[in-house]
Every structure is written in C-alpha cells, then in structure tokens.
Amino acid sequence: MKRLIPFALLLLSPTAAFAEAEDKELWISLGSDALAPLSEAFVREGWKAPAPSMSKEDVVVIPVRESQLSRIAEIMHDQFNRCAGFVTFESRDEAEQSLVPEPLVPSQELITYTIDNAAAVNCMANAVTEANVRSTINSLAAYTTRYYTSTTGVSAANWLRSRWATLASGRTDITTELFTHAAWAQPSVILTIRGTTLPNEVVVVGGHLDSTSSGSTAPGADDNASGIASFTEVIRAAVACNYRPQRTVKFMGYAAEEVGLRGSKEIAAYHKNNGINVVGVLQLDMTNYRGTSADVGIVTDYTNSAQNTFLRNLIATYFSTTISHVNTTCGYACSDHASWTNAGFAASIPHEAVVSQGNPYIHTTGDTIAKSGGTANHALKFSKLAAAFVAELAK
Secondary structure, rough: OOOEEOOOHHOOOOOHHHOOOOOOOEEEEEEEEHHHHHHHHHHHHHOOOOOOOOOOOEOOOOOOOOHHHHHHHHHHHHHHHOOOEEEEEOOHHHHHHOOOOOOOHHHHHHHHOOOOOHHHHHHHHOHHHHOHHHHHHHHHHHHOOOOOOOHOOOOOOHHHHHHHHHOOOOOOEEEEEEEOOOOOOEEEEEEOOOOOOOEEEEEEEEEOOOOOOOOOOOOOHHHHHHHHHHHHHHHHHHHHHHOOOOOOEEEEEOOOOOOOOOHHHHHHHHHHHOOOEEEEEOOOOOOOOOOOOOOOEEEEOOHHHHHHHHHHHHHHHHHOOOOOEEEEOOOOOOHHHHHHHHHHOEEOOEEEOOHHHHHOOOOOOOOOOHHOOOOOOHHHHHHHHHHHHHHHHHE
C-alpha cells in the first residue's frame, strides 16, 4: 500500500522531521452549532474570532492555526461531548470541497447483511477475555501521552504494531504495517487479514490510538485505549479460532483523531482514491465506561442506517441476553467513522453509552481505567460485538 513503511524505519528518527514545524495555517469544518461557542472561546484566549469562509446546511469552514487544534478539541468535548467534533484540512479548497459529501460507493448498495456464520461468531466471542482487553488498555495508558506530535505518541504506535504482529505470528495471510502521515510524526497502524475468495472486498474495524494533550499527562484509558483494546482482542481470537475470512479484514489504529480526524481522513481518502472496495466500517471509540443502563449506544447520525440495522440484528441474534442497546446521536465529526462516511463508505459506531452520558473524565489526566471500575468488563462486550461483525460481514 502506498505510504506504508516497514516498522523498523520509523524507529530511527520518529519526530526529527517535525521538531521545528511551523505553526501553519489549517482549515477545519465543524457543525454550525459550534461556531458561536468556539468564537467566544477564541476571544477569551486572546485569539482573533474565526471568520467562516464557507457554510453549507449545518457545517461551516474556518481557518485556524495548528497550535489551536488541541484547545478546539477541548472546547468541542466540553460543550458538545464530541471527539474531535471537527475535521482538519491542509487547504481551504479541500475543506470547502468536503461540504459536499461523497455519494455512497455504488458497490455498497449490493451488500446483503445475512447472519448465518454462528460457528465463527461463537468461537471468537467465547475466546475473548476481559484480562486481555484490560492488559492492552493498561499498556497504552502507561504512555505519558499518545499525542500525535509527541515521541511517546510515536512509541505507542510502534508498540501497537509490534503487539499485533506478535498476535498474528505464524499466519502468512496476516500482515502488519505503519501508515505514515507527511504532516506529523505519529503513524497509523494497520493489520490486514487477506480474504480467501473475495480479497478485493474489504471490511474495516478501527479506532484512534492517540490521546489529547501535548503538555501534560493524558493516559486516555477510555479515550481511546479501550476501543483499540476491544478489537485487539478480536485479532487474537480470530487467530485462536483459525478464522480465515472470505473478504479481507483490516484492523486500524488511527493517528491524530483528537485534532480533527486527520489520520482516518487520509486513510479513507487513500482507499477511495485507489478504488479499494470497502464494504463496511466499524468504529470503536470509547468502550469501557458504562454511563447508561443500556450497554451500547448505536449512533444514528453520520452513519449508515442499513449497517446500523445489521448491528442491532447481530445483538439480537447472538447477545440478546447479555448486551442491550439504544439509539443515540453524536453530532458532526464526533469520531473517525465520519471520515469513512464523508468518503462514501458505510460506517457505524457503537458507543459505550448514550453519547451525552459518556465518560466525563476523558480529555483529562483522570481518564484512567480506575474510572471504569478497574476492569475491562464493559469493553469486552464490544469485543464480542466486533467479533460478530467481522465473522458475519467478512465471511
């Protein structure tokens, strides 16, 4: 894949190319409901209030400086419970063009969501363990920060790639790679299980590996070590069950989500621009804090309704007595699924709770596993759901 590099090369100089990067002008798109609160916050910071260059329906485009991205992310979380809640672009033209979403990729209209692969679902769902999910959460949360420009953010990505490679050892049909991004240090991480009979059709399961805060401790145990941990355990279970999907499956840890979905936006664009037939995307972002009585909040905005129904049917078929669900909304660009939706691919995001009642500790030094009771019991439910998604959609 273009721009993927061997693991060892990145270790040589993870941040040297970015150490003296200028505070460049970037452009972001965000929901128009966030413009007034953001402008007020800019004034309080002593910054010039942003002037929209273009708006369309409920989305506006404004210019910002790169140094302002982390503060904008804080505002979007504090005011709207969105993470990040905006999309970052390198140019004004790119940002304005994004206001016209891509139509659904034609091949996706042919997808049928059948549920008839119980043997694979049950094997993987029964193989996942709370201890393994908890271990991955703790390993990622141990980094001081996983911020996208930090040395520890790069180290965390390297660790994740190494962990996935270890889980996949012995399987020649599985590869692990780094997807580098030209504008910042932290790479994204991709593990690919090549499909047996439909290798050109791709199922994606992803979540962001970065955390907030370049200047203080940001363990990000729930946001989003938990999502990464939930599907890392699916990788282990797939190998343990000798699952060999007909369609290709890609597990992705995205860089730089907290500053405008930057990693996933580049990856989704790569797949679209290269004509890669992505038939479905599952996003796991925050899976371990149970803020509501329902286990799963299925996000209904900026997602694909048919695939959302598929998720509900998976729960009804395999987990009716152990996983409850409710619909919820998340707002504009609230996580990486929006990058795939904007590129014309079917994407869904099952959240740890109703979004408005999710983890109140995220984006703080207090985002630790202790705030989720010290276990990964809730995140394990998302491992089971993701296993069913992979087993049934990639079969």
